[in-house]
Amino acid sequence: MINEEINDQSFSVAARVSELALGELRKIIEKLTEKIKQDMNGITQTIKEPELKQGKQTYSQLKRHRDGLTPLELTDPNLRFLNQEMKRAKIDFAVCKDGKGKYILFFKGKDADEMTRAFKKYTQKVVTHANGKPSLNKTLAAAKTAAKALESGREKVKDREMGARGR
Secondary structure (H helix, E strand, O other), rough: OOOHHHHHHHHHHHHHHHHHHHHHHHHHHHHHHHHHHHHHHHHHHHHHOOOOOOOOHHHHHHHHHOOOEEEEEEEEEOOOHHHHHHHHHHOEEEEOOOOOOOOEEEEEEEHHHHHHHHHHHHHHHHHHHHHHOHHHHHHHHHHHHHHHHHHHOOOOOOOOOOOOOOO
């Protein structure tokens, strides 16, 4: 009997001690998790992912978007018109020059519909520019030759009544 009472008391003491230890462990774990969360917030604020560039960019910058890239081969492109149309359509793209005088246009695969619209506008611009107005230099040169022809056909007439000063 005495042994049983001692055993019961020792079990109850052990249970109380384990409850107290468990409570203290919980407090310590909660404090540690709060500390870790605070440290992680500080780390995530200092580590920022690089911002992805938009519009015209290099091939390596375009690859960072992690979207499927679609190539399009161009021969003798007017890059100024191409850049304008891609910018209007808000397409991320990269133009790479091939060693053979050709250009390869890379764009995101998800922008394929916008790309076809922009490329149609680009081709229209290139065609109208090639067939459209002559350059300003050519127009100016033609105007100069016409002015010289008119000038050479006129006679110089002095008005004697005006005098030397041309009053």
